[in-house]
Amino acid sequence: MTTRVPLCLVSAVAFACLSAPQIHSQPPVPHPVVLLPATGWGTTEAAGAFGRGLDAASTSAAPSLAGGAQSASSSSCTLRIHVDGFRNTRGNLGTILFSSSPGWPEDKSKAFRHGPAPIDKATRTAVAEWPNLLPGDYGVAVIHDENSNAKLDRNLIGIPKEGFGFANNPHVALTAPAFQQALVHVSCPVTETTIHLQYK
Template identity: 40%
Template sequence: MRQGMKVSLALLAFLGNLTWCYSAKANFKGNLTVEIDGFKNKQGQVCASVFAKSQGFPNNRDRVIQRQCTKITDSSVKLTFENLSAGSYAVAVMHDKNEDSKLNRNSLGMPTEGFGFSKNPEVRTSAPKFSEAAILLAGPNTNIQVHLKYL
């Protein structure tokens, strides 16, 4: 076999492997488990919403890719979101004490129920940006912890 043909075959094999790796990554599906703690009490339910993009984060329900709510039965609660593609996600969590499916606020616009975000960013005068809460889902099982805040 000539030298040029050997190089061409090696290059084709290399490109084929790259294409296969990219395809496998693109088709990857994993689970994201969110452990939530810091509850003031066990009244109501806790809800978590997963966002894949900054648009709508953290409160536009039309932009949520998965959402779960469950009764609070212990000092910490775990929710698992399944079948997520590899990539960046941000999670917004709320302690829905009165089970009305929204984060209630006082007359000044301050939350009256507990809330939290992936990566537990510091919250000052407004919700964090997507980039401040974004986590990377890159394996079959990713676990994060969210500690609720109350104002």
């Protein structure tokens, strides 16, 4: 039986408390801690940076999607996330992937992957690469983590002070888009998507 529980989006890419179905899934596969220097992503991995020689994420464990029907050895795909619209080059890009809706979009303890990637100072763009994914649908959200504290900072009334974005670039008003609105279908060998940052 599915019940509904409050999900308060306090520190990431939404602006209000939503409710989301409580779905029981398998425990996440543990991932190694691989960090970019001077970031606040202390319990996560660093996303690879395409074309910059950073391949830290290549050591990440193969995912186990909800339901666990496929084995880790069946396929290994890469999701390449292009992000533009940075207003400056301070900090880094934070990306977060979900394989199911519980925790979407900010609960890192329920995220499938999350971590930083560098910003290209010449172009004010960033590219994060997540390898070792099984084919399937993933919800994707990003932030411009200007102070490298691994969260979306807000002002006193809850308005984001940093940039954010979602896969498929849905319109964002007062709440985060639904999980289904920000899905990317990942197929092998490489799937690419582009996200445009928004600032309030």
